[in-house]
Amino acid sequence: MSKILIRGAQVLGGEPQDVLIDGDTVAEVGTGLGAEGATVVEADGKILLPGLVDLHTHLREPGREDSETVLTGTRAAASGGYTSVFAMANTFPVADTAGVVEQVYRLGKESGYCDVQPIGAVTVGLEGKKLAELGAMHESAAGVTVFSDDGKCVDDAVIMRRALEYVKAFGGVVAQHAQEPRLTEGAQMNEGVVSAELGLGGWPAVAEESIIARDVLLAEHVGSRVHICHLSTAGSVEIVRWAKSRGIDVTAEVTPHHLLLTDELVRSYNPVYKVNPPLRTERDVLALREALADGTIDIVATDHAPHPHEDKDCEWGAAAMGMVGLETALSVVQHTMVDTGLLTWAGVADRMSHTPARIGQAEGHGRPVSAGEPANLTLVDPAYRGPVDPAGFASRSRNTPYEGRELPGRVTHTWLRGRATLVDGKLQ
Amino acid sequence: MDTHDSDVARPVLEGPDIARVLTRIAHEIVERAKGADDVVLLGIPTRGVFLAQRLAAKLEEITGRKIPVGSLDITMYRDDLRMHPPRALARTEIPGDGIDGRLVVLVDDVLFSGRTIRAALDALNDIGRPRAVQLAVLVDRGHRELPIRADYVGKNLPTSLRETVKVQLAEEDGRDAVLLGAKPTAPAGER
């Protein structure tokens, strides 16, 4: 078995230490470790984190391989420092049966860049009417524990209640895409000052907040846990904060783009800024950052949503919703949370690795960087500054809102169980 | 219109000269038009319109009749539209009885390349069918680029292309004068 010595890395942003990987395991963490027989990675000034875990990724396979495949998506994940991603269920066909989730699981295994944990649909065909075979998906080789109709809201209160109850039998969790459908008919962007001016259909904050309020109360009532996808408003933060204070078992995620971008960008009518939930206001952005810092929001999840060029190279109304995010997530988090002093690197490890792994029960991921743990690691150069160049993306799609934008930090190395998937910024 | 420093410009006609010249032109019109019964004066904005009004007043003195006077903006008919940003339009005001079957006398301040008059003839064509069209100008400075000549000329002023001719009228400029000056830089497309 090969040995790798990571020399002088700031583990979770702490004092420089050496980390020795032996095979698929972290063998030793200390100072002045011997390098005999090991490949040495000089990590002076770099931050060593546990491999990142994304609870919300759209890998598009099966069905939309023109925008992403499991292979290209996991390569993008490795590029961004991820060792585990959860693949959303809104594929074609929908991942609502054991057969489809096993296919995605198997493709992930074959890719070798990143562990892929399929998410199962809550309802058949994401239609919100009839529960999918949640137990069968859990018992399949894929071992699904996270269920979501993401892209659509489980808006029927009875179906949502049943799903929350049903997954308790095997410790599953329902991840809700909170969007009241009637309040968001024809919605094109955040409803507010900018939508009024631009004449684009409004997506009001209350459409998200009303569903979150209902679901935390349902979770409390039936004694289940619930996870809220891509929380985007200041009001949602308050509701989750209230629910947690009441002891309700709720977790929540925020996307990198909702930590940075506002609906003012929509004035350009550039569809690269079209996303669901939509970009909100500066007040929301600041509330989300604060909530991520104080733990009200538990994790950062990318909602990596690849779309082919033609689906974004058109008028706003015709454009698809979504942004790619795996390869820029850590930079955006560094920019918005670390460089602003809101979060330490240890905090980043918690929000982007430990906690998402815990919520999704990703075995072997989100572990401490210490001897005996699986060698799922990410090395970051926080001093790097440079413009985002989508041409260099490993993802098959380029629909990033950050093109040309100067962002800090760069993932230089990623190890998946001791195997380097990214070395000096190059995929292996 | 040329822009130049009037300090270096030399007056070639002063106020009284201009008044005299217009009186002469008025008499010539009456003579050539055999009483000016059917004359319509159309000035070309900006200064041609004031000259047309002054001529009309003089014609009324001579003939004792009201002389129809109007304005004809030629901007939309210019052949150099594509060479400049679009200009603000001036007023076209055709007297009530129109120009059909009448003798239209176009009035302008300076006759130069002839292109303005060419545009004016095109514009007239879209407005009606005069019996005949004549041209009265205060100054003819030569350098024609089209086969056009004036029927009534206040003053023939031989010039070089390096010179500028500027007409000032009290209605627009506060005083009456024709100024000859030197062009400071590269030749501009004066009419």
Added chain:
Amino acid sequence: MMRHLISAADLTRDDAVLILDTAEEMARVADRPIKKLPTLRGRTVVNLFFEDSTRTRISFEAAEKRLSADVINFTAKGSSVSKGESLKDTAQTLEAMGVDAVVIRHGASGAPYTLANSGWIDAAVINAGDGTHQHPTQALLDAFTMRRRLVGRDAGLGQDLAGKRVTVVGDILHSRVARSNVDLLHTLGADVTLVAPPTLVPVGVEHWPCEVSYDLDRVLPKSDAVMMLRVQRERMNAAFFPTEREYSRRYGLDGERMARMPEHAIVMHPGPMVRGMEITAEVADSDRCTVVEQVANGVSIRMAVLYLLLGGNEPAVTHTRPATERPAHTAFPDEEK
């Protein structure tokens, strides 16, 4: 420099007055035996209509033809567009044909902006109505109609609408006419009041440069012009108001209400009118109603816009918004450095 006319908000006061003054001269062409000017000879203008609007299209077409432009009409229905061709492909096709200007009507807000800024096409883009966003030539023709009626044809030259009180009544939420008018009338110095049931006023309207009222009767006596907007009956089904009858009673303009307006005040409507809904036949047919004038003025305004954008080697109207994307200065709320 302004190459395109996308939004009424892009016009400065001087630009708008120049367009109105130019339109005043263009209007005189309509009184001549030959209603044609040679100004745009050899220029090709495409009327690219992704939405049905015969009125707007023929108004532009009349304006283009009076200026001697070559006109190509391209309507989406029955064309390749209805077979799934994208705006981009259509634009590139037109570009390959060498068109000088595209007059675009599109159901999606922002489509003209995208067309003008995408790099798909070099032609000047004139917005003939996009979604619920803007309809700048409508606002210009409305302002032109107001200036003629409230200030005077000749007296109005060079003037704006300072101090004029304009009331816009109806479905503000879904109206590009309302948005364009608020922007332009504000630029021209008028005081605008929007009147509608609260359901038909957009969230965020408090940032618009106008007043909002829910009480038509209170506003009418203080109005120099009252613009009635069309209210589509189908809005009733989306619960914007309970019944057509209740809407008419509270927000419709009838003879009795019109009598509360000042003597000189005019009634405007962008058309097509829904008689019996927002306006009664009595009002629509009265001589205070400028609907027919607005149609005639539309041709003059569109001639003026076409002349000022296409008549020279470069446009005569300045543009406050750069042709490229706005800087994303608001994207980083924490970056005050």
